[in-house]
Structure formats: structure tokens, C-alpha cells
Amino acid sequence: MPIVVNLDLILAKRGMKSNELAELVGITTANLSILKTGKAKAIRFSTLEAICKALDCQPSDILEYVED
Amino acid sequence: MTKNTLLNTAIWVTRLLKIILVIAAIGITSLFIYAQIDKDRFADEEIVLKANPSYLGVSTIISDVWKEDTKNTKYDSKPYTFGKLKTVSLYINYFKAISVAVLLFLILRAFETIMLSVKTLHTFSSRNAKLFRKIGIYIIVVTILISYTVLRFESGSQTIAHLSLTPVIYILLAFILAEIFKEGEYLREENDLTI
Numbered sequence: 001m002p003i004v005v006n007l008d009l010i011l012a013k014r015g016m017k018s019n020e021l022a023e024l025v026g027i028t029t030a031n032l033s034i035l036k037t038g039k040a041k042a043i044r045f046s047t048l049e050a051i052c053k054a055l056d057c058q059p060s061d062i063l064e065y066v067e068d
Numbered sequence: 069m070t071k072n073t074l075l076n077t078a079i080w081v082t083r084l085l086k087i088i089l090v091i092a093a094i095g096i097t098s099l100f101i102y103a104q105i106d107k108d109r110f111a112d113e114e115i116v117l118k119a120n121p122s123y124l125g126v127s128t129i130i131s132d133v134w135k136e137d138t139k140n141t142k143y144d145s146k147p148y149t150f151g152k153l154k155t156v157s158l159y160i161n162y163f164k165a166i167s168v169a170v171l172l173f174l175i176l177r178a179f180e181t182i183m184l185s186v187k188t189l190h191t192f193s194s195r196n197a198k199l200f201r202k203i204g205i206y207i208i209v210v211t212i213l214i215s216y217t218v219l220r221f222e223s224g225s226q227t228i229a230h231l232s233l234t235p236v237i238y239i240l241l242a243f244i245l246a247e248i249f250k251e252g253e254y255l256r257e258e259n260d261l262t263i
Contacts, residue, residue: 031263041261 004064007036010055024054075187082180086173093169100162103150111151115219117228125232133224147224157220168213171206178203192252200249204242211235 011021022032027047034040048059055062103110119127133147178199185196211232219226 027263034261035263039261040263041258043263047263 001038002066002068003038004066005035005038005040006062006064007032007051010057010061014055016055021051021054025050072187075183079180079183079187082176082183086176086180089169089173089176093166093173096162096165096169100158103158107151111149112146113150114146115148115150115153115226117217117219117226119228119230124234125230127230127232128228130227130229131224132227147221148219148226149221152222154220154222157218161217161219164213164217168210171210171213175203175206175210178206192249192256194250194253197246197249197253200242200246204239204246207235207239207242211239 007021011018018032018036019029022029025032025047035043043063048062051062052059117129119129131148182196182199185191185193215230217228
């Protein structure tokens with residue numbers, strides 16, 4: 001998929017662990033892992049909003065379009 | 069979904085029907101073996117094929133007595149008795165009956181598997197789609213097997229041809245359900261991978 005999720009990068013910059021983010025966002029670590037590994041087929045605006053709020057960033061910091 | 073009475077009843081009915089089918093198959097086989105051992109026991113039993121009443125289809129019986137025999141004044145007053153049934157015809161019809169029983173058993177088993185998956189909330193899966201497709205194929209084979217029966221006797225034959233639209237509707241329903249379940253699986257997967 002040409003949409004790349006840069007969640008690992010932002011998490012490293014913020015010095016936050018995956019389970020901490022999952023707890024803040026209110027999703028399971030399994031679902032966060034799906035998102036991080038690029039297996040997710042869609043992301044809800046509410047989830048994106050919660051991630052941006054927790055990481056203090058913009059949606060464009062997390063999602064990137066890379067041509068195949 | 070553990071307290072769904074209707075679903076639980078349907079599962080039990082399916083299991084009961086499976087047991088009845090097994091008993092029927094054993095009964096037919098026992099009768100078949102017994103008829104081989106004691107041929108005189110059923111020798112005078114008359115065999116009469118009956119057309120199935122069908123709302124959407126046709127059912128015909130063709131009875132035939134060999135003309136050569138009537139010409140040779142060997143006219144048989146009771147040509148359709150078990151004792152005069154040709155062995156090949158008996159074997160073919162026995163294997164046909166057993167095949168139908170096996171296929172009906174497989175259809176019931178597939179239904180039971182589907183209903184159990186609904187009970188455990190795994191309704192939309194590729195396995196259920198495949199099972200519905202299998203059910204459709206089994207019904208096609210059963211329809212072909214039961215649509216034509218020939219009994220050949222020493223001095224005559226009885227043929228029954230039965231064509232009905234009802235199984236066609238069941239076949240279409242099974243294949244449509246297979247497609248619905250395939251689409252359902254895709255939607256479930258899409259929903260599961262939406263974070």
C-alpha cells in the first residue's frame with residue numbers, strides 16, 4: 001500500500017512506548033501493532049484524532065504517501 | 069450467541085436427521101444383504117414405481133414388457149416382482165440409494181458446521197462460503213441421481229423420470245448464500261482491520 005504509517009518514528013521522537021500510546025488512545029496493543037505494521041485497511045477519524053492528541057502531532061506526521 | 073433457542077433446536081434437528089439417515093442406510097444395506105442370502109423370501113414381492121407429485125415439474129413412469137416374450141406366448145402375468153429383478157439393476161439401485169444417503173448426510177453435516185460457526189459468532193468466514201458451495205454441488209448430484217430410475221426385470225422394465233424445479237431453487241439459493249458469505253467475510257475483514 002502506498003500509505004506509510006510513521007508511528008514508530010513519532011513514538012521514538014516522543015520517547016513513548018507502544019503500550020502507553022495504546023492506553024492513551026484507548027485501543028488494544030494488537031490493534032496498534034496492526035496500524036504500525038501497515039496491515040490496517042482503514043483508520044477512523046476518532047482514532048487518528050486520539051493519536052494526534054496523545055503524540056501532539058499532525059495527521060501528516062503519522063501518515064505519508066509514498067508511490068509504489 | 070449461546071442462548072439462541074431456535075439455532076440450538078436446528079442443530080439438534082440436524083443431528084437427529086443425521087442419525088435417522090445412518091439408521092436408514094444400515095437398514096437398506098441389511099435388507100440388500102438379506103435379499104442376497106434368502107432370495108426366495110422376497111421373490112413374489114411386486115415392485116411398483118410411483119411418480120412423485122411435484123408442483124413445479126414433471127414426473128413420468130414408463131412400464132415396458134419385452135415384446136419378444138409376448139410373441140413367444142411366454143407372457144408373464146407378474147413381470148415386476150423382486151425375484152425377476154436383474155442383479156445388475158438391484159446393485160445399481162442399491163448403490164444409488166446409498167450414494168443419495170451419503171450426500172444427504174454430507175449436506176446435513178455442512179449445515180451443522182455452519183450453524184455451529186454462527187453460534188460461536190464466526191458466521192462470515194471463507195469456510196462457510198465453501199460449505200455453501202459444496203451444499204450446492206451435493207444437491208446437483210442428488211437431483212441427478214434421483215431424477216432417473218430404471219428397474220430391469222427378466223421380462224420387462226420400469227423407468228421413472230422426474231424433473232422438478234424445486235431442487236434448482238435450492239441449488240441457486242446455496243450458491244447465492246455462498247457468494248453472500250464470501251462478501252460477508254470481506255466486509256468482516258475490512259471491519260477488523262479498521263483501527
